[in-house]
Amino acid sequence: MEIIQKLFANELIVSILLSLLPLVFIIAYALVVLYTEMKVAAHIQDRVAYMRTGWHGLLQPIADMLKLLQKEDIIPDKADKLLFRLAPIIAFVGTYAAYAVLPFSSIYIGSNINLGAFFLVAVGSLVVVGILMAGWASNNKWSLFGGVRSAAQMISYEIPTAIAIIIVVMITGSLNLQDVTKFQDGGIGNWVVFGGPSPWLQKLMLMPFTIITFFILFVSSIAEVNRTPFDLPEAESELVQGFNTEYSGMRFAMFYLSEYANLFTVSAVGIALFLGGWSSPFGTFMSGPVWGIFWFVAKAYIFVLVQIWVRWTLPRLRVDQLMYVSWKVLTPWLFVCLLSVGLILVL
Amino acid sequence: MTAQDIFDILKVKFSDALTEKKFDTVQPWVRIAPNKTKEICFFLRDDSAMQFDYLSCLSGMDYNNGTFGVVYHLTSIVHKHKIVLKTFCTKDNMHIQSVSAVWGTANWHEREAFDLYGIIFDEHPDLRRLLMPDDWEGHPLRKDYKVQEFYHGMKVPS
């Protein structure tokens, strides 16, 4: 007992344990989302997906994970071995680090730093490095295409994301995600997407712009996690599997995991900024630190569901069209929103 | 336009290149000289009365008597008439003029005929094997074709 008490007294060990918490969460969440994605995709396509492992195939994601872990780890002979090994780790670290500033609940946040939103954007771009590395190190032309496409795509979609965050920061007046969430506490009407808790006239004027901003953030979040219609880096029909063509087993699982972790990150950013984060949509009803975690995860889950729905409906864009959407549609519209929101706030 | 009319017009222009004709079959055909195919085909394609702009099919033939040949099935999309051209070569001189400059589709058909019969199409831009591997021996559709025993150390099933 004493040893345990001593251990918990040690601040370092406690913080390490606390920081491992998201990792457990990521894996559990990835399994759930994997299952959801397969089931939703299947039912959209009039199929049934896995039915054999467990009740309606509930255990299949675990089986998939175990299979991936057991598979032989193949490194191509002519690959750049160091970078090849490093790439999945960097890609995963990028997504994992973002969890540090996600406000899961009013009391649980990995690190309550004042530059939370800024940190998210900064760390998010680390994933690009990992993917570009993977594409280059594989020494495969298709992978290289995937890596370069991915870099171009992620960099250009960081800009709409960043501007969308700036708009929220202008409204809430803080870069700290915990503060941003607290700002929106107190029911669905206080959410930033509906103008935030401001006087009703200002709210009414803000509403169209915040809704557009939220929509654009949603679009660019799909692009950032490389999902259809923006899945060019791993476009199956064009680039085989893009940057992860040569990866197998554990290393592929890392990419896979980081993709699903990233899916949660972008959803979490969306809801923390626009949909009230952990705050209950019914004001004080069902609110509290534990309910907070529930709301946060549930909202993110719905967000992910919509992404899955979009993914299994739409065709893929082409590279130049992708850039067109980012630079000629999303960014100008966001600038309009930025100016208008600024003007309204000044008035 | 019937085959007879087409033959008459051709006869005026290329009298020495037309060597044989057969009009009492279902599909009448005209035999042309192997070294004049391109010229005749250009005429057939570009003449306003003919306008054979559509090469339906080009087949290599082995007549099992040392004679090889190529059969052209032409159609005109404009006039909707048809004609069959035939040209022959012997086993010692497997040269026939290519018509791939006339119809783009002839390119692959001629490559196929070269691959399977060994007919050499002069002036073809890219005469390589099409269906068989580049280093395959022999031309499989010839009547006297014998399967090679090994291909890169693999036994070839006969």
Add this chain to the structure above:
Amino acid sequence: MPAVGTYFYNIFHSLYTVIVGMKITIKHLFTHSATVQYPTVKMKIPERARNRLYVNIDDCIGCDQCSMACPVDCITIDTIKSTPDVDLGLTSKNTKKRLYVPRFDIDIAKCCYCGLCVWPCPTDCIVMTDVYEFSEFDRKKLIYSFSNMSTDEIAGAQERLKKYDEEQAAKKAAVKAAAPITPPSSKPESSAS
């Protein structure tokens, strides 16, 4: 439309078509799925299904028609002529059987299920059944032998035929000896066709 107009039209038209598509997919999310859980639930196979071949060897008269019709040569038939003193019985169509069938092999791995062998059969003894699950780990197990003759029976039949042929040859020779205009005939035909 002016350029600005096209710009806005494109954006809203894209959004509209995306929403149309998403409406279709969400409808399908709640409709019944079309798949069948195969090994537990099986689809109904129509009467005319063309799957594994079956030969009713009791009806087979060894005419070799099916083997000749087969485009992939997957049927091999050997026959032995029966001697007049043996009665092989009748087929279900009341034709007399004259040939032993010591070997009737179908290499079902080669079979292309075209059904061409079924039609020429005079006694309807080769049929395509609706059995479709017959995969094996050993390819040799896919060669089905339908003949029900044992090796002893085959040997016996061959022996009898040989004996009979010799007797016939001897008879012929005797006849020819009686009428020595034609030269003596060559040796008797081989037993297996």
Add this chain to the structure above:
Amino acid sequence: MIDQTMLQPPTLPTNYTVKQGHIKTSTGKTIRTEEMIINMGPQHPSTHGVLRLEIVVDGEIIVDCIPHIGYLHRCFEKHCEHMTNYQMVIPYADRMDYCSAMTNEWAFALAAERLLKIEVPERVEYIRVIMAELQRIASHLIAVGTYGIDSGAFTPFLYTFIDREKILDLFEMTCGARLLYNYIWIGGLSHDLPPKFIEQAKDFVEYFRPRLKMLNDLLSYNEIFVKRTANVGVLPKDVAINYAVSGPQLRGSGVNWDLRRDDPYSIYHKLEWEPQVGKGEMGTVGDCWDRHIVRMHEMEQCLNIIEQALAGLPEGNVKAAIPKRIRPEKDAEIYVRTESSRGELGFYIVSDGTASPFRVKARGPAFVNLSVLPEIAKGAMIADLVLIAGSIDIVLGEVDR
């Protein structure tokens, strides 16, 4: 670190010389540039089989595209010469274009019938038309569905397969096979229609019309799909005719040419239908979208034909005209072409008077249609190449035979 030999271009049998160049950066440095050769296929997921494309790219722009075929060559023509009966060719003809087997057998049977001068009963013709048009729908459904996959939309593919399944059920009910039927025989059919066929076929026609509209809404008129395919891979009219492409690809280029009408066979002249032509609705005439939409519209026309043929189906014996011995005259030869799902499918048969054909040449539409690919792929992007190849709708079984 990276082995330099890997970066060397592979030897090209076409002796393509890779162009090199230099660009200057803003800092004044010069960087060497070089075209890259990529092998697309034969195991690439979107080459619809074992097609291998050797593409020379400058960035993502295609400079040259060299198709290599023959990976699925099964010596169809040589096999035919070794068959001891014309009838035995039909299972092989099935396997040429396995997505559209019914039209293949019909083409061969028709060629043999014209060679033998057989008149087939009216009922046979009607049933053949019904089968061929059902098959055309099934084949176009695959084309449209896989085209969806090529463009990144996976869902339409499975919807089309649900519909195709219903057609295959009809076929299975009729002849017992789902993919390779051996149903149309020389001079007749292997089976008459089963009792419930007409009812079920009518049900299918009823069911399929709204499904077509749904497919159009989901895929054809989706703005992303339109933007991906319109103005991409434009095949001009004159090039299309020069390369003798046929079927939906030729009609997509605006040429009103359909062998069912222009070189009539069977009973098509008795039925009312319109060949569908690409109009350049979303971009230029002859682009990928036109080829796609021609297929969609053609399926509607097939439904019309099926309805009429079902209504006018006469009585008769489907096996009446099947010849006992198939032995054409010596030196008889014929080239018969039919409109298969992919275009002009022709069989050139030469007989030497024996029971086995002397020479069979199959003029496959996919083979000819594919040969135009290098023409239209130049200048496109890799993402476009996938769509261009998809819009040609090749079946490698027929390209390689």
